[in-house]
Amino acid sequence: MWEWDCPPHPPSSSSSSHPSSPKLPCNWFVKIVSGYDAWCGVAHGCTRKLGMKICGFLQKNNSLEERSRIVSSFKERAAKNLLSCDNSGGEARFSRTETDFSNLFARDLLPAKNGEEQTMQFLLEVVEILTNYVRKTFDRSTKVLDFHHPHQLLEGMEGFNLELSDQPESLEQILVDCRDTLKYGVRTGHPRFFNQLSTGLDIVGLAGEWLTSTANTNMFTYEIAPVFVLMEQLTLKKMREIVGWPVGEGDGIFSPGGAISNMYSVMIARYKFFPEVKTKGMAAAPRLILFTSEHYLTDERLFLQSHYSIKKASAALGFGTENLILLRTDERGRVIPADLEAKVIEAKQKGYVPMFVNATAGTTVYGAFDPINEIADICEKYNMWLHVDGAWGGGLLMSRKHRHKLNGVERANSVTWNPHKMMGVPLQCSAILVRERGLLQGCNSMSAGYLFQPDKQYDVTYDTGDKAIQCGRHVDIFKFWLMWKAKGTVGFEQHIDKCLDLSAYLYNKIKNREGYQMVFDGEPQHTNVCFWYFPPSLRGLPDGEERRERLHKVAPKIKALMMESGTTMVGYQPQGDKVNFFRMVISNHAATRSDIDFLIEEIERLGNDL
């Protein structure tokens, strides 16, 4: 499993050569030294030279006598060193006595001559900071955030200065900046962070992102990203199989997020029905009408209500937001199919062309799943494109228990599915899947000669550049592929089922609890649990404007107190005529029932006296 570029033991003469020499006979000595130093010697707070000895004596010497000599020498030095460790025992800060990053700069790192040791030291220091952060993320005794106002951070917190300057800063300052950046940020992987649809910190996914950054390439061609391009192709095929398209037929691409994926769906639909728009513009088409749920226009950011990705697409792509028709929903937030049909007929009567319907699988606030089959019937009847926005709910397709909520998804013409939401994949990871092959390329290719490239020595049909609206494209696939390998399909299923179980636990806990009222009746379809909390002072009030007004202020106030105490985070928002309520969502596999209990205790602790 461990491979080396060199014989397992270096020539004994290497014991006298300096570890940072660029012409070392092999890499492993540097590896050991820098590894030991950063991870072991540093942790001791003992001197680096000693650390090097401890590690080095096991490797560098071939004769048993020499080894014995060093073991003795080590014993002496260690004993001495222990005393010096004792002396600093009362300090909370650990002093690192030899690695002096204050005199090192970015220019001293690779590719600088002799830069290898410093580079490894620096990266290990960073990893030390990051692994420490990972540890704290999962530690419930730490805060979710340490809140500061923008002006406080801008003014500079204890030496954390965001301003850029002309002159370089030392690597020591860079490491401090890294620590401070994490310190004043939000631990989105903390088991008590419930604020967004994307939460959690998957370790394998994290490793995948670290590797992706290190590989630092783009998805444009097979030539420069051979492995990633193939991984994307295989993963998209697997996702299409799970959607239910025969043998995974169709096409797709990973995009920078759900909004862009949804934009793709509208573009592709337009290309399917009115391909001449590509060359002649919207003037070549009649007035085209798009449909989506009225519940769609709420969002992740909460209260600011601007998820709006279909609306943003209608503005950007030249349809106009007035030609996006909102569909009425039932009390659970699901589109009423009869309303769609009525509005389609109405549009047609006006001479417009109904073209595109977005069925949402998992709305952002209620977690509602539109009835896809009934909507698909109407789309077939009126020859409209059916897109399923499963950015949030698509993950449920991985669960045998819950995938029925997306029944009919296989009838969609396109599907948005964001593994970075419910499946816990690190940001960004969003796929647009298209049932008909060729449309994605037809829509976005700008080169007629694409299919005729005799020059390249490999099969250029694997190149993806022509399918994308982007030119360069970030590698979003690897972390997802790696997580899938590591968890298996069954692992994602367990993740989904666990999160939905937790939300059922929350729902059952509060549905009849004093001081709580559900925003809609019945068990949630997704992990979204929407509820009002009434402080005792409001409980006696008669239903009416005063109670509404006061209730409207409760969630924002509790949320502000939560952020200030840093103990947990949960979103709130109003919806239609409903005043501010909490929207709880669970996508973090670190969350447990005790965290749900904690959230409720915290709401009551902070809200009791309002």
Place this chain on the structure above:
Amino acid sequence: MWEWDCPPHPPSSSSSSHPSSPKLPCNWFVKIVSGYDAWCGVAHGCTRKLGMKICGFLQKNNSLEERSRIVSSFKERAAKNLLSCDNSGGEARFSRTETDFSNLFARDLLPAKNGEEQTMQFLLEVVEILTNYVRKTFDRSTKVLDFHHPHQLLEGMEGFNLELSDQPESLEQILVDCRDTLKYGVRTGHPRFFNQLSTGLDIVGLAGEWLTSTANTNMFTYEIAPVFVLMEQLTLKKMREIVGWPVGEGDGIFSPGGAISNMYSVMIARYKFFPEVKTKGMAAAPRLILFTSEHYLTDERLFLQSHYSIKKASAALGFGTENLILLRTDERGRVIPADLEAKVIEAKQKGYVPMFVNATAGTTVYGAFDPINEIADICEKYNMWLHVDGAWGGGLLMSRKHRHKLNGVERANSVTWNPHKMMGVPLQCSAILVRERGLLQGCNSMSAGYLFQPDKQYDVTYDTGDKAIQCGRHVDIFKFWLMWKAKGTVGFEQHIDKCLDLSAYLYNKIKNREGYQMVFDGEPQHTNVCFWYFPPSLRGLPDGEERRERLHKVAPKIKALMMESGTTMVGYQPQGDKVNFFRMVISNHAATRSDIDFLIEEIERLGNDL
């Protein structure tokens, strides 16, 4: 500098507790053990328990007698262990005797109970793989790539199986997958990788990306990304200052790449002149005309000729590609302003509305800079939006020596500038800068109520969601901010100047060299050096069709041989009536004159007998 969440020494009772216990009194013991183990013990190939002892005995015991006992014990164990190390001394593969990832799975990592040690071990193993890759990336004795055809990788290379399965794989397999992914990829940071505009592997940028992945948040609101949102704001302001807008006034946002940034520019221009298109669609506007260089329609992917981002935008946004007019260029690939004016007049005579001009600062093939001031004059005269696509050339603004090539950029209405190209920032990092404040938000905001949010306890004007066409948005700023801190403005300037010096070196080396011909005369404006190589067999041929046809095949053939031998990579492509030529670009700060020499030697070695 080193901070701990706990007293420097744990209670002595902790010496008997298992290090992976979730209720450790503090973190540092685990840190030491896992750190030691992974970096030091592992490197030894000696047993993990011993590794733990060596490190642990320095920390865990407060009494001197106890320490002495352990030092003795350690001495014995170490001596024993050395013998066992000796026995395996002849093997090239290093055996790790105790950390058995073959029995560990993703489910054993955090947040699993007792998962902390395994998590740290696993992450350290990954870091070991990555740092080894980093080392090799800068080592000229390693290959740039180990080329395989798609079918070979799909069939599975020596156990590297890309297919996803239902059941989880062991962490050992996951680590093997990580190694294989890197093994079969392309080292884009290698000093001899010249294939793309984005090359290099900046260590501080890499550290920044690792941190970004670990923080795993998105840029939507200040609430969940306070530090990153402010860093973005300050950095964009600094970039606008460098563009030359007074005190950095204006607006901007980081987007997933140059194509999306350019798409923003077209959208914003349309919103400025025809704001009603947002609500009513393109039907509300007259026929709108966009202009860009004919040299614009070539690209990064080379030969496939589809950079086309303005063309893609014209298709996507509903203008139609026929309404994008291509401008003639001089022999150096620079737009001829008179041609722009003539075409503007022609469009107006037809009753169309010329709206948008893209001036390219650094074309992808020739590296040409359009004459911005002359184009700006025409834009002012005819009331058109001037966008400068500096995706590739924007970096030259950092250089006092070279920024004159963008003279007039301060007159642009918007500027695209990709730090992930010429400035060596890891992918993805692209900014769209807008001179007039308010347009970006006006164009993309879907919520009238945006400005009135009394609920939040912080100043929501820092939230960026309403400016973006995306909803969630990846944190692209941190690595760039961190690099800027680490290098200073002067460091970027040195980087730019160095790369341009190298390209001048290449130009001077080959301009009169036998067997070479430049595609255009004169010193390149950017680092792009375009040239033909004539193998000896072609040199005697008279100019004519046969020579052209044979020359057209030379670059593809040499490139294929380069990829197969893995020694270097450089792009080629045809342009207009010019047959395939090499396009050399330099953006990697690791490249030196010797690498340029190597490239030329390699072209001659591989091409000599063609």
